[in-house]
Amino acid sequence: MLEIRHLSKRFFDKQIFEDFHLNIQEGKTLAIVGQSGGGKTTLLRMLAGLESIDSGQIFYKGKEVGLDYLAKEQLLGFVFQDFQLFPHLSVLENLTLSPIKTKSMKEQEAKEKALQLLSRLGLGEHSHLYPYALSGGQKQRVALARAMMIDPEIIGYDEPTSALDPELRQEVEKLILQNKASGMTQLIITHDLDFAERVADELIEIQPK
Numbered sequence: 001m002l003e004i005r006h007l008s009k010r011f012f013d014k015q016i017f018e019d020f021h022l023n024i025q026e027g028k029t030l031a032i033v034g035q036s037g038g039g040k041t042t043l044l045r046m047l048a049g050l051e052s053i054d055s056g057q058i059f060y061k062g063k064e065v066g067l068d069y070l071a072k073e074q075l076l077g078f079v080f081q082d083f084q085l086f087p088h089l090s091v092l093e094n095l096t097l098s099p100i101k102t103k104s105m106k107e108q109e110a111k112e113k114a115l116q117l118l119s120r121l122g123l124g125e126h127s128h129l130y131p132y133a134l135s136g137g138q139k140q141r142v143a144l145a146r147a148m149m150i151d152p153e154i155i156g157y158d159e160p161t162s163a164l165d166p167e168l169r170q171e172v173e174k175l176i177l178q179n180k181a182s183g184m185t186q187l188i189i190t191h192d193l194d195f196a197e198r199v200a201d202e203l204i205e206i207q208p209k
Contacts, residue, residue, distance in 0.1 A: 001026035001185060002070075002154065007046065007056035022204070024154065029176065029186040031200035033193050040189040040206055041081070044156050047071075047187075048078045070154075074102070076187075077147030081159040083139045085131040091118065091142050092127040099149050110149070117145040121175070137168040144175060155179065156187045161195050173199055 004022040022043075024030050032040050045051040049071020058065055060075070070076045085094050095114035099105040105113075118124050121141045131139060140160065147155055160176070161169040176199045179186060190196050196203055 001061060003059040004047075005057040005059075007043070007058075008054045024185060024187060025201075026185055027183045028201040029180045029188065029199060030202050030204065031188040031190055031196035032204045032206060033190055033196045034206035035191055041158050044078070044158055044187065044189050048076050048156060050078070074150045075153045077150060077152035077155045079140070079143045079147050079155065079157045079160060081162055083131075083143040085139060085142060085146075087131050089130070090127065091123065091129055091131070091134070094131070094142060095146050095149050098146070103150060113149060114145070117148055118142075121145055135168070136164050137171040140164070140168070140172055141175060154185045154187055156189070158189050159191065160188065161190065161192050169195065 002022075002024040006021070022030075032043070034040055042051055046053050047070050049068055053067040056067060058067055058069060060069060066072070085091075086097070089097065092111065092114055095117065096105075096107065096110035099110050099113075100107055115124065115127060118127055121144065123138060123141055123145070126134065126138065126142075131142070134142065144155070157176070160172050164172065173195065176186060176188070180199065180201075188196065188200060193203075
């Protein structure tokens with residue numbers, strides 16, 4: 001489904017991912033594991049269009065596409081490590097803002113879709129709340145629902161279990177496994193090898209240079 005070859009970026013005084021080859025199969029969950037400094041998060045941000053890509057090749061469904069294709073076509077939904085929910089917006093508003101602004105979705109349609117996603121994720125009664133009133137696990141689910149609002153082909157998670165207690169880590173794990181069972185293609189960036197082994201179909205380990 002998605003193949004990446006020789007993706008390259010100037011990162012401070014070094015070039016990263018020069019010989020990196022990544023292949024994500026449709027409907028599979030791939031985890032990239034490694035300690036800080038290996039460039040895992042930078043890679044995901046590059047694919048999401050949040051960091052520039054200097055060179056490389058990206059193939060989507062067997063066809064070579066532009067380096068900004070995933071971001072431009074909104075094919076990758078990004079779940080940030082620190083959630084990055086807008087504190088002044090309700091849960092429902094956090095979900096509907098992007099599709100209304102960037103995909104010209106009608107407000108009522110966006111609200112209906114958001115409520116369906118929240119219900120599916122066990123947050124149907126939390127749509128009116130603001131982020132400060134949510135637990136860490138609830139914020140994680142809201143962040144996932146927001147990423148899913150654009151109907152992405154791939155969900156990318158940046159350290160989804162970071163700073164969560166064991167109970168909330170299990171909650172996030174169940175969520176990822178639910179998406180896996182439904183056939184969602186997922187890319188997980190994590191330093192937690194045990195977690196990665198439980199949820200992923202394939203692991204890639206990156207070592208800091």
